Amino acid sequence: MTSAIERIILGISLLSAYIGTVAVTNGQSGYITPMSIPMELSGNFMEPRSDHFHSGLDLRTQGQEGIPVRSVADGWVSRIKISPYGYGKAVYIDHADGHTTVYGHLQQLTGKVGEACLDQHYRQKDFSIDWTLEKGALPLKQGEVFALSGNTGGSGGPHLHFEVRRTGDQVALDPESHGIKLSDRVPPEIHGVRLYPLTDSSKVAPYPEKAVGYAAQGSTGKYTLKSTASAYGTVGIAVNTFDRYDSGSAKCGVRMIEVIVDSVPHFSTKLDHVDFNHNRYCNAHVDYALFKSRKMEYHRCYRQPNNKLRIYGKEAPQGRIALAPGQERQVLVIATDANGNKSELRFTLKGATADEAAKWPSAEPQGSLFRYDAVSRIEEDGVRFNLPAHALYDDAYITYARKPAVGRALSPIHVIGDPLTPLHTTGDLSIAVETPKPAKATIVRLDADGTVAGAVGGKHADGWITAPVKMLGSTR
Template sequence: MTKNFLLAFLMFNGILCAQSDIPQDVFIKPLKIPTVFAGTFGELRSNHFHSGLDIKTQHRTGLEVVASAGGYVSRIKVSHYGYGKALYITHPDGHTTVYGHLSKYAPAIEAYVKEKQYLAESYEIELFPNPDELQVNQGDLVAYSGNTGGSGGPHLHFEIRDKNERPMNAQLFGIQAPDHRDPVIKDLVVYPLADSSQVNQSQFQQKLNFTKQQDGTFLAEKIRAYGPLGFAVGTIDQQDGANNNNGIYAIETRLNGEKTLEVLMDKFSFAETHYLNRMIDYARYEGERERVQKLFIERNNPLSIFKYEKDKGIVNLTENGSNAIYSIKIKDIQNNTTTLVIPIEIKKEEILTPNIEKTTPYFVQADASQNFEVGDWELFIPDGAFYDDYFLDISAKTDALHL
């Protein structure tokens, strides 16, 4: 009992140590109403990770938005798209807070913006005030909430960025909503990853069923498998005050108790966010509208959210006739936890459903640029255009090229 408690303490303490450099008393909530999230940091969106918190405004616009900390207005952007009317405040410790989808700015800032718009003869404008022009104290009124830009309903988009303009998880700084709900697991998929791999006598990916146990954990159906495998999970988080499908904070996987992968949504850079399409099973999302994230790291996936990996998170099952346990532990930022266990019988069997790859004359390599002549057409594919190597299905007519 003592050993188990000590292990749990050390694991939790490791998470606290990782967050020890994040101040807990610098930033305040930017709205004066109870905090309820419509969206959270790291949420899986179309082609990108969500870079902030979407805070509900009780279906209203015009709520007072206050400076989360003291500093100066360093950037103002007014656009028909994106964040709409947005405000950026730089703080003495190097962090920047971002406030998006605003209806209008506080009077002094609004007057500053209107003057610049008239001079530029443009509604859309981007401004970078000097540090001494628009200074604010913590709690000062800086804007009013709205629904401008690419917003699907009234809310405030709020971010905290580090000195290198990388979005950070604002919940780590104490901007949180009441949350006593465990993360939800919606989908579980297993992938044979090599010619030698098989799951239930098949070389194709399979969706697995799972059920909730009396102790609150989830148990998946037992599989018979051999060779290198990968798993993927579809998961969301929800807080007490809303049923929005929000993003999770941490995922940890283990094989027979040994950690194989750790994912942590603490921060990322805008330069890497489009690699979300590499992390998820994009084909499944396009075909089934199921967004599952792979718990193994494929080539051309440089995401910094992977904090630990052993063998890229790939499970290599070679001890024919033995058994294994693969587990997935999912946490939100307030340490609510959901655990899923997959029992595995390691068994090399006759493959009844082989994966026979369709070949064509047009084989593209992800790490090399190539030219193809197709009829009267010439097709150039640059280095890095694809994540993987593929046989392309290409046909040409006089007026059209089909790829």
């Protein structure tokens, strides 16, 4: 029989355990939503975008501007940045838990934040400001409205861009693992697989019916491939996968991808943080050419040699799948979304014989081989192109072609490489100019049909005009 005193002690220990659990939850997810309207996404954390991973949530604002925006927790305004580009009007709020929340594309700042910003505008006499504030200068309570949502900066429609960062290193984290809850019972969709030769002797079979990959079939979390995948030698794969939430039709990013070959973990990626210093390596993570040309989200499940992202697991094979002739390997891909919903893709990867592989059509590479880790140059009559080491993510063949000058051009048109070959850093392009007034000459980028797409600029010296370029080929 339990004594009264034992029952009291039991009661207290249960109560304290309960309080303990509540306290932990509060510590991690004590944030409220940044607007009081129902939360619906037009984009989520780390979905691939042009030259970067998205660093926050894009929250719909009912198709309009002017929705009140509030602080998700107690804190203080640490930075106000106003620019015609990027996040437009943006407010950064630091919180005592070591995180900073960021609110972007705002229409206007209101209340004391609006007044303080107006003062700063008068002081700076400039529309664009980037103002760092002292702790305590502009405190905000949880739920306090400080702005109205808008469509400022690089925004394609009214919405609120909301971000959670670690204050110390400004690395962006998933707001969904920091208190923002969204209804999501839908597992990721898997649409296809591509294979990539990872050695000089490896070869990949042509895809069925001139497709760009092996199409997946299935639904509700279980997928297979419509046809047998086959390759010769050592290959890597990329998986076309994305996620959706319960409400809204937006294509969003997955949180994790794992590749298991014959029950052995081969590769994993956890898309759980954005280091802004490395964010452009998104171009190496996805199949850039298909992302740019067809908006397909093929996540590479191996690392291109110049990919410095720290989102990959330590599995020994690092996604390199070796295929002996005639060997059949069982591949399992698991894609997991931000809310733990999982999809599986299972397929057989068949190792071809040398005779079979010899019959596969393969285009002879055109142009000169640029090694990703070496300086590369093109020098032709009237043009020089210098690409530093580590501007490419992998070795690539770069072509050169010359077309006659058009219109008022002072030089022929030089076509260097393909715009679907991504660059991480700029290369130096120099074009010879022979004109009485070279100081007015500038390098311009042309689109594929020869019209001017934009000025690149350039410095003049010794009959040459030189400018840094961060994109190969013509604008598409």
